[in-house]
Amino acid sequence: MASTTIERTASDTRTCSYAEAIREALAQAMESDERVFLLGEDIGVYGGAFGVTTGLLERFGAERVRDTPISELGIVGAAVGAALAGMRPVVEIQFSDFTAQAMDQIVNQAAKIHYMLGGAASVPMVLRAPGGSGTGAAAQHSQSLEAWFAHVPGLKVVLPATPADAKGLLLAAIDDPNPVIFLEHKLLYKSSGPVPTEPVRETLGAARVHRDGDDLTIVATSVMVERSLQAADELAADGIHATVVDPRTIKPLDAATILAAVRRTGRLLLVQEAPLTGGFVSEIAALVAGCDALYSLVAPIRRLCGLDVPIPYAPQLERAAVPQVPDIVKAARELVMES
Amino acid sequence: MTTKLCQEPELARRALATMWTIRRFEEAVDDLFARGLIYGTMHLSIGQEATATGVCLALADDDLITSTHRGHGHCIAKGADLERMMAELLAKETGYCRGRGGSMHIADVARGNLGANGIVAGGIPIAVGAGLAQRLQGTRRVVASFFGDGAANEGAFHEAVNLAAIWDLPVVFVCENNQYGMSMPTSRAFRIPRISQRAAAYGIPGVTVDGNDIQAVYDETVVAVERARAGEGPTFIEAITYRWKGHSKSDKNLYRTREEIEEWKSRDPIGRFEAAVEAAGTFNRSEIETIRSSARDAVRDAIARAHAAPDARPDELRDAVYA
Numbered sequence: 001m002a003s004t005t006i007e008r009t010a011s012d013t014r015t016c017s018y019a020e021a022i023r024e025a026l027a028q029a030m031e032s033d034e035r036v037f038l039l040g041e042d043i044g045v046y047g048g049a050f051g052v053t054t055g056l057l058e059r060f061g062a063e064r065v066r067d068t069p070i071s072e073l074g075i076v077g078a079a080v081g082a083a084l085a086g087m088r089p090v091v092e093i094q095f096s097d098f099t100a101q102a103m104d105q106i107v108n109q110a111a112k113i114h115y116m117l118g119g120a121a122s123v124p125m126v127l128r129a130p131g132g133s134g135t136g137a138a139a140q141h142s143q144s145l146e147a148w149f150a151h152v153p154g155l156k157v158v159l160p161a162t163p164a165d166a167k168g169l170l171l172a173a174i175d176d177p178n179p180v181i182f183l184e185h186k187l188l189y190k191s192s193g194p195v196p197t198e199p200v201r202e203t204l205g206a207a208r209v210h211r212d213g214d215d216l217t218i219v220a221t222s223v224m225v226e227r228s229l230q231a232a233d234e235l236a237a238d239g240i241h242a243t244v245v246d247p248r249t250i251k252p253l254d255a256a257t258i259l260a261a262v263r264r265t266g267r268l269l270l271v272q273e274a275p276l277t278g279g280f281v282s283e284i285a286a287l288v289a290g291c292d293a294l295y296s297l298v299a300p301i302r303r304l305c306g307l308d309v310p311i312p313y314a315p316q317l318e319r320a321a322v323p324q325v326p327d328i329v330k331a332a333r334e335l336v337m338e339s
Numbered sequence: 340m341t342t343k344l345c346q347e348p349e350l351a352r353r354a355l356a357t358m359w360t361i362r363r364f365e366e367a368v369d370d371l372f373a374r375g376l377i378y379g380t381m382h383l384s385i386g387q388e389a390t391a392t393g394v395c396l397a398l399a400d401d402d403l404i405t406s407t408h409r410g411h412g413h414c415i416a417k418g419a420d421l422e423r424m425m426a427e428l429l430a431k432e433t434g435y436c437r438g439r440g441g442s443m444h445i446a447d448v449a450r451g452n453l454g455a456n457g458i459v460a461g462g463i464p465i466a467v468g469a470g471l472a473q474r475l476q477g478t479r480r481v482v483a484s485f486f487g488d489g490a491a492n493e494g495a496f497h498e499a500v501n502l503a504a505i506w507d508l509p510v511v512f513v514c515e516n517n518q519y520g521m522s523m524p525t526s527r528a529f530r531i532p533r534i535s536q537r538a539a540a541y542g543i544p545g546v547t548v549d550g551n552d553i554q555a556v557y558d559e560t561v562v563a564v565e566r567a568r569a570g571e572g573p574t575f576i577e578a579i580t581y582r583w584k585g586h587s588k589s590d591k592n593l594y595r596t597r598e599e600i601e602e603w604k605s606r607d608p609i610g611r612f613e614a615a616v617e618a619a620g621t622f623n624r625s626e627i628e629t630i631r632s633s634a635r636d637a638v639r640d641a642i643a644r645a646h647a648a649p650d651a652r653p654d655e656l657r658d659a660v661y662a
Contacts, residue, residue, distance in 0.1 A: 064475070069502070071498035073464065073495050074467070074495070074502045075498075075502075077464020077465055077498070078467050079468055080464070080465050080468055081453070081466060081469040081471070081482075084454075084465065084468070085469040087471075087472045105464060105465075108458050113454065114662050115439055115660050116436060116439055117435070117439075117444060117454060118437035120435070121446060121454070124662070156661075
C-alpha cells in the first residue's frame, strides 16, 4: 500500500517550509495507507499548536485526524494499542517536554513490547514532538530531550534539520515497523528549502554531509545544523574549512560517515542544544575515542553544548544558555588554532 | 436472561476445565519455584479463576484482551498453549517470548491476548488503543482490559477510561478487586466503597459483581460485550475476589490474617461452580473428577515437554530489539 520511492530530480522539488513539509508527509502517508491516522491535542480545527496539521481535518475527517483531551499518557497508550492491533498511528505531543507525562507508555511499553514478546508483535508508531529553545517559553516548553529516548533500546530517534529531511524522514518513520520518536524543532517550522513533491523516503540511520572541508568536522543536530553551516561560512572566510555532518537519526546512528569525516579532518567539534552532561554527542565522542579514528585526531575532541541549566525565560539568558553561531565559530577557530 | 453455565454441558465443561487448568498450572508454578526450578518472580491468581474464566467465556475467539502482571489466568482463559507458557517460565527458546519476557510478559496475539504487563495500569491505555483500531478498521471485535484494584488509582486508568468513554469504544474494563494492592487494602486506598462508582465520573455504566461467582462475572460481561459490539461504548465491571497466595514471592502476608485467608478459601470459586454443576445434574461427581484430572494431566504434560525444550540462547539475545 505504501507508495513507491521514485528517483529525485531537481524538477521534482518545490520550496516550502519545514512545517509544510511535515504536513505533506502526513497527508501523503494517509493517502497511500489507510492504516495511518493522527491523534493529538488540538490537531483538528486548531491545526496543532504550531499549525503543522492545518487543513488535514478537512481532507481526512475527524476519525483519522483525531483530536484528544489533554491526556498525553492516554494518547500515547492508545497509539501503542492501535499499533499492536494493526494500525499506523502518528501521535503529536504539543511540546516534547510533555512526553514526560507519557513516559511509561513510551519507555516501558512501546519500546519494549516487541522484545518482551520475543518478536511476536510489533509497535509501528511515530511520536512527533517539537523541542528546543528560542521562543521564550522557558524551562517546561523548551527542552531538547533526545538523549532520554536514545538511551532506551527499542526506540528509534530522528532529529530532522531541514524541510526535505523532515518530509523524507517522517515518511520513513511512518513506514518503519518500530516506535519512532520524531523530534522537530520549533525554530525550524518556518524555515524553508527545497522539498521533493513526491513521497520520497529517506533512510533512517544515514547521516547527511552538508558541507565538505579539510580542517575540522562539525557534527551537529537539529537547529544546530543550520547554525553550524552559518559558522562554517564565516570560518571559510578566514580560510578554515569545515565538514558539517548531520546524523539526522541518532538511533540508529550512522557511525561510518562520522568516523570517515573525523579520519579525514583530524579534528572534531560536536554541537548540540541539549545540556552537556549525558548529552547524545558525548556518545559520538566515546565512539571516536573507542576506535582507530582516535589516532587521526590532532586535537582533543571538543563538545559545544547547552549549559547544564533549565532553559530560562529572559531572551538574553535563553540565548546564552545554548550555542549560537558566534560560539560555534569561536570553538572551531580555537580547535584549529590550538593544534 | 443469559445462559446458565452450570446447566449447559459444553459451557460448564469449558468453565470447569479452564478454572482447573489455571489452578493446576499456578500450583505447579508455585511448586517449581519453591524447588528452585523457576527463576525471577511470579504473581499467582489462585482464588481468582472465576473472573478470568467468566470474562473470557463471554468473549468471541477473535476478541482481544490486555492482561496484568498476575496474568496466567487470563492467558489460559484466552486459550494459550500451556507448553509455550511453561517453556517461557522455564527460560526456554520455545517459550512464548523466547525467554525475553517471563511470567509478566506473556502474550498470544494470534489468540487475541495483547499481553500481560509489568506496569500497573500499563495495559489499560493499550486496550483503549486496540479498541480504537477496531473502530477504525470497522470490525465488531471487543477488547477486554483486565487490571487490579491498585491500577484504578493510576493516572493511566483515568486517562484511558475517559478516552474510551468519549469515543464510545468497544472496551470492557474488568477491575479484579482482590482487596490489596500488594499490601495496601482497598479500604485505605479508596474513599469510596465500590471502585465501580468511578464509572459514573466518566459517564459509563459501572457494576460490581461477586468475582468468585463465575455466572455473575459471565452475565455482566455478556451485557458489556453486547453494548460494546452495538457501538454503545465501554462498561466498567468490578469483580470482587481474593488472591490466596501472596502478592509475589517476597510476600510474608504481614498485612492480613490467616483467618481472613481461610475465610476466602471457603468461597472457592471452583468449588462453588462444581456444586452448582452437580446440583443442576449437568455432570456427576465422577465426570467432574475426569475434568479435574485432565486439567492436571495437561499441566503435567506441558511441564514435561517444556523441560525437554532447548534453553533460550544467549548468542541471540539481541534478536527482536527492533522489528
